[in-house]
Amino acid sequence: MNTQTYTEGLAELRTLRDDIKKTAAALARLESQRDKTITALAAHDKAKAERIAPAAGLSIAVVVALAPQLAPHDMDTAAPAPAAAEQTPPAARPTTPAPDAPPPTPLQRPTDPATPRELPTLPQDTDTGRWFTPTSGLASQYPNFTQNAHPTVFLDASTGVLVHRDQTLRLDLGDRSAAAILTAVFHTVPPTIQRIYITAGAPWHRDADRYPYLRDAVAAWLNAPTPGWRIDTGRGRDRMAGHFVHARNPVARYQRENGDHHVEIRSAGEWFDLDATDTPGIVRDAFRLLWEELRRHFPDAVVLGSPSQTGRDLWTRTIPRRGKHADGFPVLSEELRGLLHATAGQGRNELLAPPRIPQQLPALIEYDRTFAYAKHTWKSPVGTPRRVTGKAFASMPAKEQHDALYGCGHWHIRVTVPDGWNHVGLLPAPAPGERAWHYPAEPGATFTTWAGGPEVHTALTNPLQPWKVEILDGILWEAGKPLDEWSKKLKETWTNLTTQAHFQGNPQQARAAHLASRAVRSILLYGIGSFAQRPRMVTGTTPRALERDVPSDAEIVGFDDELITWQKLTGFARDPNAHPEWAAAIWSSARAALLTQYHRDEDTYAGALHTPPGTVVAFRTDAVYLTQPQNWPYRHRPGDYLLKGHLSGPVSAPTSEEELLTLRDTGRQNLNSTPEEA
Template identity: 75%
Template sequence: MDAQSYSTALADLRTVRDQIKKIRAALTKQEADRDKLIIQLASYPKAKAERIAPAAGLGVADVVALAPALAPDSLAVNDALQPAAEPSTIQATPEAAASPPQQAAAAPAMATAAARPVPPPPARAEPAAPKTPAAAQTPRDLPSIPAGANGDAWLAATPGLASTRPNFTQQARSTVFLDTTTGVLVHRHQTHHLDLADRSAADLLTAVFHTISEGVERIYITAGDPWHRDADRHPYLRDAVAAWLNGPTPGWRTDTGRGRDRMAGHFVHARNPVGRYQRDNSDHHVEIRSVGEWFDVDGDDPATVRDAFVLLWQALRRHWPDAVLMGSPSQTGRDLWTRTIPQRGQHAEGFPVLSEELRGLLHATAGQGRNELITPPRVPEQLPQLVEYDRTFAYAKHTWKSPVGTPRRITARTFAAWSEKEQMRALYGCGHWQVRVTVPDGWDHVGLLPAPAPGDRAWHYPAEGGTTFTTWAGGPEIHTALTNPLTPWKIEILDGILWEDGKPLDDWAKKLKETWTNLFAQAHFQGDAQQARAAHLASRAVRAILLYGIGSFAQRPRMVTGTTPRTLERDVPPDAEIIGFDDEQITWQKPTGFSRDPNAHPEWAAAIWSGARAALLTQRHRDDNTHAGALHTAPGSVVAFRTDALYLTQPQSWPYHHQPGDYLLRGHLTGPVTAPTTEEELLMLRDTGRAALTAEREA
């Protein structure tokens, strides 16, 4: 792109920006009109929220929030607060640890507060008064464990449910790779050119099975994103995807599921949806999936993608003789893990699954990656540089120790009664802790612990000195807050869950790390350019297997997606959320809670995520006798955290040895650079910085 093209594109971008502003203003007015109509309808004595919700395209809870009088009896909330246990204050010195504990306020309510407009923070009356986190006057209330026998019951395992080694062999699925832009289809070692007509699901199925008459069970889309073909006709990408998946497919119907590894129905996702179909009057099932679940494709043809999957399968077979590539990396990861469960010894009978209540607590209180954009005035409006460091294969570094068995509850009183050595041993162990946190006065760096945030953001990281908040956090983060290289934070233990230390993921992760190392080496030393690229994609797929395999252990509450004809909209389930609609049908989704999944282990995912967030702040490189991470940079130099990446205003001399967890320089943009204020701006700068670093290295 030359200077003239750059200026022209900027002008076009400004025009699009202005159009977006107008559309948003119109949408805001329409939403206000909708809300007025809902309130007007609520004045009718026989009005019901479950009737109004589908007509408004909202969930029942949203309608009740606008018109509380419509609340059904089942939505009544018990506002009684649990009495809090006496907290224990943890300090960095023995003298502080021996000080008497302070009295706690009432424990957080069990219900989650509804998102609502946040009023401006009140003026500070006294400098010494504790401050609540910024923009958190209506924070989400995190759940607590009930007192007494009710809480004790949460710690019991789910009866008759445990992770055990499978006694069957997975069946491979016949797979093809299709570029819907060019129509190129690769099946094994054959290449075909298809006419995909208007790229509907029906056209894809017809063209593929006209060319390959039988046997295909999985179609990977490598390019073209056909589910976005009518994106301009829908307000959101999810609507366009839902319409594409649910379009007419003569001769086929929506798959209802079969076998141990099959899921019923379509999966609506804005970028990587899954279409599941079954041929009429036949037992023939087929999936349409995106290769984007496994790795990012950058213009790679279907043959290269096919080669990547072959290399991945061959590399995994060196460690798992019965390895099979399943539809997604998360399915593959969990299946491979089950084949590392010991056949004899301590855990030969399996790993017990936590109670549904405790899984729900972890789901609500254990966030995943840290995603935070730090904006002016905490960083300069004009950044001297923007440097991106990405932790290589980051989660693989935090799988060596994980919680096992059923946990025990550690109350504030129990914790306070322990010696300092016992307390620190517990915080080094596999635990999840409810704490009251106080940021030290004069603190001038990034926040260390996640706090529940109102609105759309699940978590934020208070950093202003004197701020006090209550949250849940894992042992690695608590330990980092207490021993950070700048100033120890004040931590009060309110409650906790402590497991035995174990290694349920160690063998699985080691095998994946060895597979990744092998493919990474092939990508760098392979003489054939296409095979080198295929090896690189395969190494990225191994990363996805571990990353999404860990995420699948978290086992979020399941969502069911369905459709209802517009003429029967009163049949939409009353607890469903409307996610799309057109002239003929309504698309909705509703939660169904936790399934009886024998491989649900949110305690493992929570421990790994906590360790990864702590390593973004500080991690030691023993071989180099040095440290890396955000806390080892100058105050005001951290621009953003993004899962396992740091964005800084200054380059660092951190060691990189191609090992999991090492900080790799991914992008470098010389300044001055206008500080990003939105995620979109950050991602644009990220891509520009990566391109600039690549060009610099190739020069």
């Protein structure tokens, strides 16, 4: 870039800045007028929030916040369903979520942003048998059917290059609508094809500049007319009805109007991150290698549409058919599943700010835990849990208390940060906002929370200074190994593929092997997430002329001249493979390992607590960002800390996630790290 181009770019930025300010001001005026209109309409004696909400393009909760007199009588007591079905019958052009979709935000009344949310607790009455009784007639058992493969093609939607088996073709995709893609593909390939992976081009973003949010653009693309096709209503064991609206990786599901032909259009980005050099042929080879390596360890392996579907299907084929768990692994009661959903967070994401860190960092160094969750699957809770009250815990002998905290438990605790503490926080506490967590570290701070056994044990035995932890209540399981065989096979598959990627002489095949290894990581990562059975949103559309038909408990997520797009929580499915206790235990272990992790071979420790105070800049799921390099051992094993990025200082301390990610990417480029180990 020359000086003239740079100067012109600055001028363009100033123009954009001014336009953004004008647009923001205009938007604020419109929103103010909308709110005044809602307040005026609420004065009508027949006004109803469920009528006003779709007209305003808002959720009922927001309308009620503006006009409290419109609140339904049961709004203060009704709680959102703790989880949702994976498959729902079609209604008003429904869409259901992919199994590895990120958890949505449940509908709720707006809260004071300064007020931390309160976590649920176990019932205080003595009759808690219903909570601790497994769901009747529901258990994870070895499947009694053979999984069918789905013939697949790979399409670059920007160039029209299509790969079908060993053929490479170029298609005219027209306007890149779903209808144009289906027409072009099935004019070329047999009607037996059931899945189209988009490797590049993201056709669902083609009109993104016309919509305020990507989700709106995606929803419009999914719901556009497709002559000869209708939205899939589902069939078979692993079929899901309707489309799934996601800003980056949506799923379009169609079936022939006059036939039994079902097809999905999916993003290959569900499986791994692709770059501009990854052709459909390389992606095809990656899936082929993935299937071949999985077959070495899972003889009946089939690659399903998403990593989570594949991971859970592979796991079911490791369930023992004889021995202690021959009758399957029981599913917790709905009450305990809901409690775990509300009180067991996932990865730790925290950005520390000055004065806890310097304004100018001497460096920013990223250490990322390789294939981290695979490290924590060797022990998991099994069977029917029991309650351990605070009084019962206090009466236990010291060794029994130690064993309980080191075992498979989920604990309701009151925590006090010790005087003189000058390092990072150790335990998650509820923060304002749904499913938000922070990590108090100020000496003397006291808070009440829930945490898994690994984190509680770490807080009590950390290498710096023990924290005060009072057990208020708890859930304790027997320890077992329900995920061990599954995880070991996936780790062996991952090791084989990473080795191929490292030693393969052909660059394209090396890249395919690397992508396949990343897919194995996704299978385990999202497979674990699918056990959580988090609440799901059912998304649907309703014609603007029929806005009265929008469900009264739905949230409006988008609209255009023709359609209103809405979403709503649904209830628990009778899912035999719902085990949030497994996901919660793994997530807790992974968060604890970010703080301290023992390396037996080297007789040394790694993790944030083994760094000087004030050198931790951020945590991001499996990674920790520091201002000083560490001599932590790395043996290419799951859980090891890999030096992933190094950015020399001085570096201004990041103040947002966007700034952190920008610095992260620069640091990775500077280090020129090899992707095979990531």
